[in-house]
Amino acid sequence: MDEANGEIYFALRDFRSDFASISCSGPDFVQWVFVNHAIKLLKSSIGLFQTVVQDRDHKFLTRAVEEAYKGVDCGDGGPFGAVVVRNDEVVVSCHNMVLKHTDPTAHAEVTAIREACKKLNQIELADCEIYASCEPCPMCFGAIHLSRIKRLVYGAKAEAAIAIGFDDFIADALRGTGFYQKASMEIKRADGKEAIIAEQVFEKTKAKFQMY
Numbered sequence: 001m002d003e004a005n006g007e008i009y010f011a012l013r014d015f016r017s018d019f020a021s022i023s024c025s026g027p028d029f030v031q032w033v034f035v036n037h038a039i040k041l042l043k044s045s046i047g048l049f050q051t052v053v054q055d056r057d058h059k060f061l062t063r064a065v066e067e068a069y070k071g072v073d074c075g076d077g078g079p080f081g082a083v084v085v086r087n088d089e090v091v092v093s094c095h096n097m098v099l100k101h102t103d104p105t106a107h108a109e110v111t112a113i114r115e116a117c118k119k120l121n122q123i124e125l126a127d128c129e130i131y132a133s134c135e136p137c138p139m140c141f142g143a144i145h146l147s148r149i150k151r152l153v154y155g156a157k158a159e160a161a162i163a164i165g166f167d168d169f170i171a172d173a174l175r176g177t178g179f180y181q182k183a184s185m186e187i188k189r190a191d192g193k194e195a196i197i198a199e200q201v202f203e204k205t206k207a208k209f210q211m212y
């Protein structure tokens, strides 16, 4: 954020500096100054926008990862968390409830969608985003699709869950199937440090919960 703001600051400062020279220059130079600085400002603004998106994605994905740990600590189910967000506000923050509810469909994402719909009293979540600690399985991906959620951000790759014993069908939703191709939502997979933090959940919790 600070870095991007800094870029805009310097772009504006350079613009003021060149603008001061315009009065003693010809029209070509004036045009060059405007075009050159318009490009610089545009680039800086895009940088700022990307940084803001990354910051909020990091914040909500961290919340989903925290939910994954919480679910295991409570004995509610497997290490998966999901957060539904609307207008930068958390609508619901949920975790896997399979053991608690004796319900094989009570995955974090499905639980979050059910809770969000109830809370907002609507059956479509077209103005919402969902942050999942792990790549959604086909059932959850289907639920996300049916709820019309506009954007999905997830942390760990399915392989990290499969590595500790979860069913490898988890990976089927986002592996180039026809269903995935049809989905119109924006899908973002975390990378770098965020992906590592999300994937560590499985190794750190595997001794604490009962595999189902």
Ligand SMILES: [Zn+2]
Binding pocket: 107, 108, 109, 136, 137, 138, 139, 140, 141
């Ligand atoms: Zn699922």
